[in-house]
Amino acid sequence: MNTIFNFLVILLILLNFRLISSSRLTPCIHILIIQAIILSGVAWMTHHGHMSLHLYFMLAVNVLLKAVVLPWMLTRVVQKNIVARELDPFVGYTPSLIIGAVLLGVSVLISRPLSLSHTLVEDLFLPVSLFTLLSGLFMIIARKKAITQVLGYMVMENGIYTFGVAMAIHEPFIVELSVLLDVFVAVLIMGVAIFHISREFNHIDTDRLSLLRDL
Amino acid sequence: MIWALLILPASLGLFCLLSRSSSLCRYLLVISAFYHSAMVVFLAFHRELVPSSKWMGLDDAGFLFLCITSLLFSGAAIYTFGYLKAEGDSPIKDMEEHFFFKNSHNAVFVGCMLFFLATMTLVTVSQHLGLMWVAIEATTLSSAPLIYYHRHHRSLEAVWKYILICSVGIALAMLGNFFIVVAGTNIDGAGPLMALDDLLRHAPELNPAWMKAAFVLCLVGYGTKMGLAPMHNWLPDAHSEAPSSISALLSGALLNCAFLVLLRIHTVMIAAGLGDTSRMLFVLLGLVSLAFAAVFIIGQKDFKRMLAYSSVEHMGIIALGLGIGGMGITGGLFHAVNHSLIKGMLFMTAGNIMAAHHTKTIADVKGLIYTRPLTAMLWLAGGLAIVGMPPFGTFLSELTILGAMVDSGHFFVAGAYLLSLGIIFAAFTAKVMPMIFSPPLNPQQVSPGKKENSPQAEKEPLWSIAPLALFGLLSFVLGIYMPPWLSGLLDEISHSLGGQ
Numbered sequence: 001m002n003t004i005f006n007f008l009v010i011l012l013i014l015l016n017f018r019l020i021s022s023s024r025l026t027p028c029i030h031i032l033i034i035q036a037i038i039l040s041g042v043a044w045m046t047h048h049g050h051m052s053l054h055l056y057f058m059l060a061v062n063v064l065l066k067a068v069v070l071p072w073m074l075t076r077v078v079q080k081n082i083v084a085r086e087l088d089p090f091v092g093y094t095p096s097l098i099i100g101a102v103l104l105g106v107s108v109l110i111s112r113p114l115s116l117s118h119t120l121v122e123d124l125f126l127p128v129s130l131f132t133l134l135s136g137l138f139m140i141i142a143r144k145k146a147i148t149q150v151l152g153y154m155v156m157e158n159g160i161y162t163f164g165v166a167m168a169i170h171e172p173f174i175v176e177l178s179v180l181l182d183v184f185v186a187v188l189i190m191g192v193a194i195f196h197i198s199r200e201f202n203h204i205d206t207d208r209l210s211l212l213r214d215l
Numbered sequence: 216m217i218w219a220l221l222i223l224p225a226s227l228g229l230f231c232l233l234s235r236s237s238s239l240c241r242y243l244l245v246i247s248a249f250y251h252s253a254m255v256v257f258l259a260f261h262r263e264l265v266p267s268s269k270w271m272g273l274d275d276a277g278f279l280f281l282c283i284t285s286l287l288f289s290g291a292a293i294y295t296f297g298y299l300k301a302e303g304d305s306p307i308k309d310m311e312e313h314f315f316f317k318n319s320h321n322a323v324f325v326g327c328m329l330f331f332l333a334t335m336t337l338v339t340v341s342q343h344l345g346l347m348w349v350a351i352e353a354t355t356l357s358s359a360p361l362i363y364y365h366r367h368h369r370s371l372e373a374v375w376k377y378i379l380i381c382s383v384g385i386a387l388a389m390l391g392n393f394f395i396v397v398a399g400t401n402i403d404g405a406g407p408l409m410a411l412d413d414l415l416r417h418a419p420e421l422n423p424a425w426m427k428a429a430f431v432l433c434l435v436g437y438g439t440k441m442g443l444a445p446m447h448n449w450l451p452d453a454h455s456e457a458p459s460s461i462s463a464l465l466s467g468a469l470l471n472c473a474f475l476v477l478l479r480i481h482t483v484m485i486a487a488g489l490g491d492t493s494r495m496l497f498v499l500l501g502l503v504s505l506a507f508a509a510v511f512i513i514g515q516k517d518f519k520r521m522l523a524y525s526s527v528e529h530m531g532i533i534a535l536g537l538g539i540g541g542m543g544i545t546g547g548l549f550h551a552v553n554h555s556l557i558k559g560m561l562f563m564t565a566g567n568i569m570a571a572h573h574t575k576t577i578a579d580v581k582g583l584i585y586t587r588p589l590t591a592m593l594w595l596a597g598g599l600a601i602v603g604m605p606p607f608g609t610f611l612s613e614l615t616i617l618g619a620m621v622d623s624g625h626f627f628v629a630g631a632y633l634l635s636l637g638i639i640f641a642a643f644t645a646k647v648m649p650m651i652f653s654p655p656l657n658p659q660q661v662s663p664g665k666k667e668n669s670p671q672a673e674k675e676p677l678w679s680i681a682p683l684a685l686f687g688l689l690s691f692v693l694g695i696y697m698p699p700w701l702s703g704l705l706d707e708i709s710h711s712l713g714g715q
Contacts, residue, residue: 160390175345182352186382200368209372212452
């Protein structure tokens with residue numbers, strides 16, 4: 001069991017590195033799908049043995065939303081805008097990798113004082129969830145295209161979900177479902193906003209959304 | 216009872232979205248706003264009838280903010296009723312860059328406004344951290360289409376920043392929620408702790424390290440939504456590009472809702488014996504917000520952005536009041552009430568000025584008292600009130616907070632507070648006064664291109680004056696007479712936070 005856990009965790013780390021070093025958008029979306037599936041698998045394994053109907057349902061909804069519906073929407077946005085890749089980002093891809101390594105170190109450091117002794121799961125989970133969260137944030141900051149920022153937001157969300165899974169946090173059913181719904185609607189609205197941005201500006205580079213400022 | 220408050224606006228909102236009829240929606244908006252207010256008034260007299268469950272309930276703090284939200288929404292609904300009628304359906308010329316744009320459909324606008332009301336109500340009545348998170352995120356989502364009412368590139372930019380920054384912030388707050396659950400996992404006999412009651416009951420046993428980390432995450436997350444600097448970047452853009460009644464709601468109601476959530480987490484921190492940490496962080500962010508606001512108000516050229524930065528300032532003052540403790544808590548809460556009233560009034564007055572002068576630039580507005588006397592009076596009264604002149608309520612609340620600082624020996628904080636307030640006072644009045652009293656431009660002086668912008672004296676419609684005057688009057692009354700039920704309510708909340 002532990003071997004599989006560790007394998008999945010390390011896979012998550014590698015996927016994050018792939019995400020922040022990739023300029024092509026379609027592979028990034030595929031990585032998001034893989035992440036969602038791995039996370040659901042991990043969730044299933046943590047609750048193995050005491051699965052209830054409600055947990056199965058939540059997992060199904062989660063996989064459906066994060067691995068099917070949202071990626072499909074994002075793919076459509078990518079195709080409609082004919083943006084295959086993110087050219088000249090604020091931070092280049094080699095520096096991004098180095099920063100990613102630093103972020104990994106930082107997340108290990110942060111998670112040291114926060115002990116997780118009371119859970120079943122390996123200690124690796126907290127650093128990995130923090131690392132996923134930070135790499136999502138990094139993507140939002142360091143990339144120009146609106147679509148990449150949405151991807152970053154979803155990576156962040158995945159990081160937080162990783163943490164929830166690791167801690168075996170059962171939120172009440174309604175809350176869990178509404179959280180998923182909120183995330184879904186957020187990405188939906190962002191997608192609609194991207195459509196409008198590309199129609200209004202003929203591009204989706206957010207660095208040129210700079211009319212409103214004070215300095 | 217609570218369900219009626221939530222479901223009615225939400226279902227009417229859905230009905231509006233489906234109906235696609237502009238005029239029907241306008242009436243529905245006003246009707247449901249008044250219905251909501253009537254329900255809140257009824258609840259005020261029958262608080263004991265409200266069943267409190269693990270999920271929802273109506274405690275003192277929630278009730279206070281519910282009242283503010285409902286009152287402000289009613290005013291904004293009347294204003295929006297007239298505003299939507301005046302906007303019409305034809306393309307409109309942009310006042311800054313002179314291109315033509317269309318508005319989004321009124322049915323969508325009204326529907327989202329009603330959803331916005333429902334979600335804000337949900338924030339005030341929820342007693343469960345998870346539910347609160349959901350509600351706050353839902354306020355972001357339902358208000359995003361409102362900011363993008365004018366379909367042009369500036370509002371699009373504003374709405375993009377709004378969704379992205381707030382969603383990222385709120386995502387961090389969710390991690391904070393998880394940390395709170397982890398802080399409570401080792402306690403025997405308690406499941407996952409997320410309901411406020413349970414958390415408060417088991418507070419002394421919560422793990423302090425996790426609680427502190429959780430509080431920092433929640434403060435950053437909900438602080439983004441509340442507009443505390445340095446997470447306030449979305450705020451000036453969204454407030455300046457949204458229609459004025461929406462800016463009023465964002466500033467007067469939405470920021471308060473985020474503050475309410477922080478207040479609730481603060482109660483848990485106090486009960487867990489970590490009150491000093493959270494108080495220190497509140498003071499820190501409060502001072503930073505005041506400093507940011509002071510700097511940006513000085514150089515501001517756009518009056519709606521100026522009001523937005525003033526919101527950052529006032530959120531900073533409220534956070535300071537909460538952080539100082541003692542009488543400061545009462546002062547901070549009272550300040551939240553006053554700020555909502557006055558900022559609601561000011562933003563909608565700004566809408567009137569924009570309608571008359573077709574500009575948001577401070578320097579282009581002159582002689583308001585000659586062209587639009589009633590609006591000018593409101594702008595003057597609001598301007599004086601927002602900088603804390605007596606006899607308005609803001610003076611009283613700012614003085615109370617100052618008193619609390621001096622009492623508790625925070626002289627450095629008091630000094631910084633007074634300095635920023637002084638700077639803002641000077642900058643704000645120096646910008647507001649010329650708009651009102653300087654002589655209006657003669658037709659000969661106006662360049663030909665700008666001729667259409669020079670306003671003629673016109674009758675001001677009732678919808679654009681009455682709700683604003685009511686807000687101003689209420690704040691004026693609160694400055695000289697504090698109704699006993701309000702002071703009772705404030706004292707109760709303050710006691711629950713360890714104040715006096």
